[in-house]
Amino acid sequence: MEEPSASNYSSPVIGPALDLSFVFPCLNEEKTLELCVQQVKSSLAAKGIRHEIIVADNGSTDRSREIAASMGCRVVPVAQRGYGAALRAGIEAGHGYYVMFADSDDTYLYEDAARLYAAAHEHNADMAIASRMTGQIAPGAMPFLHRWAGTPVLTWLINRLFNGRLSDCNSGFRCIRKSSYKNWKIRSNGMEFASELLIKALKCGAKSVEIRSGLRKGPEGRVAHLRTWRDGMRHLLFIFSEKPGLFEMLGFTTLLLATILQITAFITGPISVAGIFHIFDMHSQALLLLSGIFGAQFYLFGCMLYLQSNDKPMGLTRRLIYLDEGVLFFTLLTTVTGCLGLVSYIGTQWSISGFSNLNLAHNLLFWCHVLALLVTFCVGLLGLHVLRKAQS
Numbered sequence: 001m002e003e004p005s006a007s008n009y010s011s012p013v014i015g016p017a018l019d020l021s022f023v024f025p026c027l028n029e030e031k032t033l034e035l036c037v038q039q040v041k042s043s044l045a046a047k048g049i050r051h052e053i054i055v056a057d058n059g060s061t062d063r064s065r066e067i068a069a070s071m072g073c074r075v076v077p078v079a080q081r082g083y084g085a086a087l088r089a090g091i092e093a094g095h096g097y098y099v100m101f102a103d104s105d106d107t108y109l110y111e112d113a114a115r116l117y118a119a120a121h122e123h124n125a126d127m128a129i130a131s132r133m134t135g136q137i138a139p140g141a142m143p144f145l146h147r148w149a150g151t152p153v154l155t156w157l158i159n160r161l162f163n164g165r166l167s168d169c170n171s172g173f174r175c176i177r178k179s180s181y182k183n184w185k186i187r188s189n190g191m192e193f194a195s196e197l198l199i200k201a202l203k204c205g206a207k208s209v210e211i212r213s214g215l216r217k218g219p220e221g222r223v224a225h226l227r228t229w230r231d232g233m234r235h236l237l238f239i240f241s242e243k244p245g246l247f248e249m250l251g252f253t254t255l256l257l258a259t260i261l262q263i264t265a266f267i268t269g270p271i272s273v274a275g276i277f278h279i280f281d282m283h284s285q286a287l288l289l290l291s292g293i294f295g296a297q298f299y300l301f302g303c304m305l306y307l308q309s310n311d312k313p314m315g316l317t318r319r320l321i322y323l324d325e326g327v328l329f330f331t332l333l334t335t336v337t338g339c340l341g342l343v344s345y346i347g348t349q350w351s352i353s354g355f356s357n358l359n360l361a362h363n364l365l366f367w368c369h370v371l372a373l374l375v376t377f378c379v380g381l382l383g384l385h386v387l388r389k390a391q392s
Contacts (some may be wrong), residue, residue, distance in 0.1 A: 003021055020044065020051040020117055020175075021094025024073075024104040025086035030062040031219055032106035037071050039110035047114040055104070056090030057251060058082070082194030083225065088186060094178060102130075102173040107141060107218045109173075113210065116175045119211045126180040126206035127197070129166070130173035135214030138200055145228065146170075154235050158195065162202040162242045167210060170194055170235075191231040192238040199242050244305030248317055251299025256382075258291035259369070266347055268367040285365035289372060296373050300380030305385055321384060335374040 019210060022040050037053055044051045055068035055187065056076045068075050078089040091099045098120055102108045111132055120128035132142070133151065155169040165173060183201035187195065201208060218224075240246070265280035272278050303321055307315045313321065349358055 002265075018052055018096040019049045021054055021091075021096035021178075022051055022113065023054045023056055023073060023087060023090035023094060023099060023101040024068075025058060025090065025101065025344055026055050026060060026064050026068070026104050027058040027086075027113075027225060028060045028062045028064060029104040030060075030064050030067055033067050033104045034065055034071060035106050036102070036110055037068070037073060040113050043111050043113040043115075044117070048092050049117055050283065052095060054090045054093055056086040056093075058086040062256055080189060081187035082193075084186075085189040087193055089182060089187075091176075091178070092257045096179065097177050098175050099181065100175040105218050105224075107215055109135070109213050109216065112173075112213045116173070116211055116213075119209050120175045121178070123209045124207065124224045125209045126177045127201050127208040128175040128184065129168065129208065129210045130213035131166075131168040131210045132171055132215040133168040133211060134171075134210070135212045137215045138217045138359070141217040143228070150228070150232055154195065154232075154239065157236075157239055158202070161239065161246065162199055164198065164202050164208075166198065167209075169198055171213075171215060180204075190234050190236065191226060192234040195235045195238050199239065203242070214270055237247075241305055242309065244302045244309050244311055244313070245268070247298045247302030247305065248313060249302075251295045251297065252316075253295070255292055255295030255299055255373070257341050258288045258295055259373070262288045262369045264364060266363070269362065282361050282365060285362070285369070289365060289369045292369055292373055293376055294378070295377040300377065301383065303384055304387060307384070307391060319390065320381065323381065323385070325385070328385065331374075331381070332378050335371070335378050338371055338374065344373060 022044070024033065024036060029036075033055070033211060033354045037055075040053060053071075053073045054076055055073045056078050057063070057068070057113055058078050058081060064074050074093070076090055076093045080089075081298075087101055090101065098117060100113060102110060102113075102115060108130065116128050116130050119125065133147075133155075137147065141176055151168060151170045153168055158164050158169050174197070177195070180201070181197075184197070184204060186196055186200060188196045193330075214264070261280075265285050268280055270278060270281040299317075303313070303317055306317065306321060345362065346358070349360060
């Protein structure tokens with residue numbers, strides 16, 4: 001993208017409103033907070049950007065609050081713990097047309113604050129992101145797993161699923177138009193706030209730009225608030241929660257294909273292909289049974305995700321979500337009856353054979369497939385309707 005020019009910048013609104021509110025989420029950052037604030041002030045003041053600095057304090061027990069107040073920052077106490085909770089409170093408290101935020105651990109290039117604001121302002125963007133991945137990352141500044149696996153994989157997923165063109169989905173240095181932010185209805189309290197902000201913006205058709213920035217190594221001995229596996233999983237869960245259609249189609253396709261092949265195996269029995277490949281024997285049927293259950297679970301998971309999503313499900317899914325309770329009752333009754341019938345049939349055949357070995361595997365696997373899917377759907381539908389009633 002084009003680099004912003006060197007001229008001063010002003011807010012696109014008329015009156016005394018601030019151009020920018022800069023928010024620092026803070027939890028025991030007395031060693032680095034003062035330096036971070038100084039760098040941001042220098043960058044913004046040099047370009048004449050009217051700004052305020054807010055420190056969203058998340059329960060610090062050190063001198064962070066005193067340091068912030070002594071430097072003219074507005075301290076916003078945040079009782080709800082979490083990175084996202086602190087940022088949401090700080091953003092809501094901001095008076096600027098734009099709101100910018102970055103961690104207060106002296107790892108971001110805070111001198112890029114004016115350039116990041118310029119990118120958002122000049123491109124009339126709803127969000128501007130300081131990309132670490134396209135800039136210079138200092139040795140030891142980012143763990144190997146984060147740099148080469150975590151961030152690239154999550155960024156690829158967001159780009160693929162939500163039509164993004166991002167390079168760094170986990171950058172914590174961003175500038176957003178506050179009026180646009182309010183429309184996105186952000187709710188995350190944890191580290192997944194970063195993914196939610198991007199995904200909601202993309203789903204709303206917001207305009208985003210990136211600038212080349214970087215990352216420096218934090219102070220020695222500082223314990224990072226980020227927990228790799230827990231927070232990585234939170235990001236992943238949120239990404240998936242915003243794409244119910246992915247699980248709906250994956251589950252439905254797998255379920256349908258496995259069931260069609262299981263019916264074919266039941267009708268034809270084991271067959272040989274070109275005298276080399278032998279298919280539709282008991283092993284094939286067992287794998288098809290597992291595939292069917294896998295598909296049913298993913299499909300039902302997609303159904304449940306639609307309960308908190310504005311996305312539109314396909315017709316069959318909509319009918320299952322709003323299935324009449326009477327139909328649900330008789331579906332449950334039929335499934336229980338079928339299971340009891342199968343158990344009775346096997347017991348009868350075993351008795352007739354003098355309690356010796358039975359040779360019912362071929363037929364049994366087919367009926368187990370049918371009943372397993374019915375049981376899976378019944379339990380899933382029960383959970384689905386209980387959740388729907390709880391939300392109403």
